[in-house]
Amino acid sequence: MGWRWFHQWGSPRWFYERAGRWQLVCGWLALILLVAGSIWGLGFAPVDYQQGNSYRIIYLHVPVAFLAQAMYAAMALCAVVLFVWKMKLADVAMQSIAVMGFAFTVLSLVSGAVWGKPTWGTYWVWDARLTSMLILAFLYLGAIGLRAAIQDPDQAGKACGILVLVGVVNLPIIKYSVEWWNTLHQPASLKLTEKPAMPASMWVPLLVNILGYYIAAAYLVLGSMRAIVLERERRATWVKELIGRA
Amino acid sequence: MLEFQFESIAAFVEMTPHGVYVWPIYGLGLLVIGGLTWLNARQHRQAIRMVQRNLEREESHES
Numbered sequence: 001m002g003w004r005w006f007h008q009w010g011s012p013r014w015f016y017e018r019a020g021r022w023q024l025v026c027g028w029l030a031l032i033l034l035v036a037g038s039i040w041g042l043g044f045a046p047v048d049y050q051q052g053n054s055y056r057i058i059y060l061h062v063p064v065a066f067l068a069q070a071m072y073a074a075m076a077l078c079a080v081v082l083f084v085w086k087m088k089l090a091d092v093a094m095q096s097i098a099v100m101g102f103a104f105t106v107l108s109l110v111s112g113a114v115w116g117k118p119t120w121g122t123y124w125v126w127d128a129r130l131t132s133m134l135i136l137a138f139l140y141l142g143a144i145g146l147r148a149a150i151q152d153p154d155q156a157g158k159a160c161g162i163l164v165l166v167g168v169v170n171l172p173i174i175k176y177s178v179e180w181w182n183t184l185h186q187p188a189s190l191k192l193t194e195k196p197a198m199p200a201s202m203w204v205p206l207l208v209n210i211l212g213y214y215i216a217a218a219y220l221v222l223g224s225m226r227a228i229v230l231e232r233e234r235r236a237t238w239v240k241e242l243i244g245r246a
Numbered sequence: 247m248l249e250f251q252f253e254s255i256a257a258f259v260e261m262t263p264h265g266v267y268v269w270p271i272y273g274l275g276l277l278v279i280g281g282l283t284w285l286n287a288r289q290h291r292q293a294i295r296m297v298q299r300n301l302e303r304e305e306s307h308e309s
Contacts, residue, residue, distance in 0.1 A: 042258075042272070043252065044251060056261070057267065057268055103278050111271045216279055219283075227290040230294065231293045234297050234300060235300070239297055243294055244301055
């Protein structure tokens with residue numbers, strides 16, 4: 001056994017063949033969880049006594065905001081794997097996560113802004129949480145742009161890896177921004193170490209949606225990675241055999 | 247037991263007065279996930295076509 005489970009990830013063929021099945025499972029699971037969690041949160045969770053029904057944006061905003069940060073951390077982990085073990089698949093994952101992460105960060109910013117209007121009276125303030133999330137969007141955009149600007153895929157992967165690792169410093173700033181600075185943005189809605197301030201009838205559907213969005217992200221990243229693997233390995237014998245047979 | 251929090255479907259849609267903020271965001275979420283799924287499928291189809299073209303070219307060179 002040993003490190004075999006890890007070394008398998010060095011084979012694009014091994015990944016491509018299995019990822020199709022994983023993607024299918026993730027896709028259906030995400031669909032079930034997101035439909036259930038969203039209907040529960042939108043129609044069956046109680047109204048917030050201060051914010052009214054506008055708080056129902058939480059069932060999308062919080063999961064995608066968590067995801068935006070988690071995906072960046074995953075991208076940084078892939079950069080470490082790329083530099084230490086020179087694993088091609090880690091670079092493929094970085095390329096996929098950059099696009100998905102950017103989309104979820106923008107969704108988090110837009111949903112937060114729309115929630116801010118009825119709650120704070122404004123779409124945007126330059127407070128620490130909002131600004132650090134905007135920087136996160138630019139970091140994702142930087143990783144996408146840098147890869148597009150460099151022709152050699154190996155060089156592009158390394159350059160993106162360095163940028164991503166430098167940008168990791170922004171993650172603790174996002175997390176602690178609501179504690180270090182006086183922000184208009186409220187403190188964290190859910191913490192691993194504390195009992196939630198809201199009742200279970202509100203946070204359980206939130207948890208369902210958080211799980212749903214994470215699995216949806218896995219579904220999307222796996223799909224994108226499969227396509228990129230096929231593109232990059234187009235001259236490999238296994239790809240020719242696979243497509244030739246189909 | 248779960249209880250529907252609105253008196254009618256119309257009240258659910260309206261979410262007085264916040265439906266105008268809530269629903270477009272969920273629509274956008276659906277659009278983002280649907281759009282990314284579509285982009286992935288398109289990229290995958292294009293990659294398969296690229297490999298098929300390469301194979302055809304190789305075959306024509308051989309014959």
